[in-house]
Amino acid sequence: MTNPARPSLMERRAEELRVAIAETARDLFIADGDTSATVERICEAVGINPRTFHRHFPVKEDVIMPLFRVFGTVGLDVLEKADADAEPIDTLVRAFTTLIAERHLEEADRKFMTLIVNNPQYRLRWLDWGEDLREPITDFLASRFDLGDDVFIRTLPARLIIHTVVLAYMQWVETGDFAQLEASQRAGIEMILCSLPANSRAVQSQA
DSSP states (O other), rough: OOOOOOOOHHHHHHHHHHHHHHHHHHHHHHHHHSSSSHHHHHOOOOOOOHHHHHHOOGGGGGGGHHHHHHHHHHHHHHHSSTTTTTTHHHHHHHHHHHHHHHHHHHHHHHHHHHHHEEEEEHHHHHHHHHTTTTTHHHHHHTTTTOOOSSHHHHHHHHHHHHHHHHHHHHOOOOOOOHHHHHHHEEEEEEHHHHHHBHHHHHHHHOO
């Protein structure tokens, strides 16, 4: 996988502030049971002014994006550090559940996701974020399966995996069963991967 350029100290501090604002907004949303907390209220809780908020988030709904970037970063780390002989299904499921499992705040996270899924503006941002994972998932799969050279076919498994994960999370919002979230992801991803031919180089390296 391609490693992005290391962000500068200023960029890292800016992202840390964005994450802090996002976490505060998330906690307010969960406490209120809705997403109506105003920019002014979020700023007061963080200790910043609205001008600073809007320097990082043009509109209030963008405030959730740093949380999903953190989720994605953890997932990418799982993919990148996976052993070559690790079971791809296990790795992909861990990539999409590790952060929630490690936080040990499944109920709070589910309440947050419920608010996101049920609000069209926030939901669109969540779905758009998922598309950012298409390339790294494709790279991960290409090291283990023969995806061919056709761009549509090559990227299709990653698109299907992302859609499967989205549907599993929507089911989790309804049922609250974290074990079922993992099981649903596993079943869906297995259906996708079972149709992919193994990468001959990967097979040779494991021989």
